Amino acid sequence: MRIAILGTRGIPNNYGGFEQFAEYLSKGLVEMGHEVWVYSGDDHVYKEKTWEGVNIIHKKNPEAKVGTTGQFIYDFFCILDSRSRELDIILQLGYTSSSIWGRLLPSKPIIITNMDGLEWKRSKFSPKVRRFLKYAEKLAVKTSDYLIADSKGIQTYLQATYNQPAEYIPYGTNVDLNPTSSVLEAYAVQPYGYNMLIARMEPENNIETILNGVVGSNDTAPMLVIGNVSNAFGKYLVAKFDDDSRIKFLGPNYDIQALNSLRYFSNLYFHGHSVGGTNPSLLEAMGSGALICAHQNEFNSAILGTDAFYFTDASSISQLLDRKIDKKTHAEFVERNLKKVDSYYRWPLIINAYEAFFRKVAKSK
Numbered sequence: 001m002r003i004a005i006l007g008t009r010g011i012p013n014n015y016g017g018f019e020q021f022a023e024y025l026s027k028g029l030v031e032m033g034h035e036v037w038v039y040s041g042d043d044h045v046y047k048e049k050t051w052e053g054v055n056i057i058h059k060k061n062p063e064a065k066v067g068t069t070g071q072f073i074y075d076f077f078c079i080l081d082s083r084s085r086e087l088d089i090i091l092q093l094g095y096t097s098s099s100i101w102g103r104l105l106p107s108k109p110i111i112i113t114n115m116d117g118l119e120w121k122r123s124k125f126s127p128k129v130r131r132f133l134k135y136a137e138k139l140a141v142k143t144s145d146y147l148i149a150d151s152k153g154i155q156t157y158l159q160a161t162y163n164q165p166a167e168y169i170p171y172g173t174n175v176d177l178n179p180t181s182s183v184l185e186a187y188a189v190q191p192y193g194y195n196m197l198i199a200r201m202e203p204e205n206n207i208e209t210i211l212n213g214v215v216g217s218n219d220t221a222p223m224l225v226i227g228n229v230s231n232a233f234g235k236y237l238v239a240k241f242d243d244d245s246r247i248k249f250l251g252p253n254y255d256i257q258a259l260n261s262l263r264y265f266s267n268l269y270f271h272g273h274s275v276g277g278t279n280p281s282l283l284e285a286m287g288s289g290a291l292i293c294a295h296q297n298e299f300n301s302a303i304l305g306t307d308a309f310y311f312t313d314a315s316s317i318s319q320l321l322d323r324k325i326d327k328k329t330h331a332e333f334v335e336r337n338l339k340k341v342d343s344y345y346r347w348p349l350i351i352n353a354y355e356a357f358f359r360k361v362a363k364s365k
Contacts, residue, residue: 213317
């Protein structure tokens with residue numbers, strides 16, 4: 001099959017979850033014998049026309065110059081380009097800036113959209129933007145031939161809201177239990193002597209709540225915060241917690257091996273995401289042997305079950321830290337989460353599920 005993937009800033013990944021997903025999926029599909037194209041912004045650091053057998057289509061992305069509007073322009077250029085290609089399937093990752101162009105999608109390929117999370121619930125957006133995102137979600141459902149949900153919660157929501165079935169295929173990860181302790185030297189921390197989180201600096205990721213919990217506790221362990229702090233909220237967090245020497249903002253890091261080592265050797269890994277489906281960083285934490293404390297919500301509990309600690313506010317985090325939780329005494333949490341990853345979330349399983357779904361819908365056309 002000839003398959004195009006739209007909706008990412010490009011591969012190899014140097015941004016986030018959908019980019020990493022596109023990287024793994026496209027490479028896996030090529031290895032299965034399919035022709036695959038992935039759209040990439042012209043501002044991406046990787047400028048070649050192919051990567052690991054995947055065709056890269058570079059299109060103008062003016063987001064850096066004009067802000068959010070640039071995302072809509074970039075998606076417009078990508079969709080226009082797709083009209084000129086002989087494709088069997090177009091997989092759209094998300095809909096926030098692409099669904100308004102849905103009527104321009106080519107008619108011949110099968111249009112499949114991974115609906116991501118409930119974008120209109122994100123607290124960083126104004127009421128006006130949230131109303132638009134709800135409208136964009138509706139457009140995406142209308143202009144897609146098939147939908148994919150990466151969580152059971154999103155699947156149930158789409159059925160209840162739009163009477164539209166969605167194929168459940170979760171996000172993927174790998175089990176990585178080959179940590180390198182030398183990674184810790186750069187951060188001046190000792191194995192199991194620090195806590196950490198990895199997230200985009202956005203309010204709905206509960207970073208401020210987590211750090212308020214650290215401030216309110218008597219725990220002396222360093223708290224490593226990995227993520228790009230160049231946006232307004234990131235700068236606000238850095239300024240607010242500047243006086244607490246335990247809290248260390250380390251900036252972004254896309255080296256998956258280094259991140260997995262940091263997660264493995266952490267005492268507690270905090271996961272604050274509250275909006276969305278199967279979150280990539282949560283699965284990566286599970287697959288790297290982290291002991292997890294997650295925000296209490298249906299998406300996180302559907303993945304972790306009883307094999308994690310949960311928080312609802314800063315006070316609950318302070319109480320947990322003051323209990324001096326020892327990762328080694330909760331090894332059963334870690335082991336059960338590793339088994340979940342191995343059974344349900346490994347990348348080969350996810351890639352096979354996508355390929356099987358593509359074949360099924362192509363056959364039924």
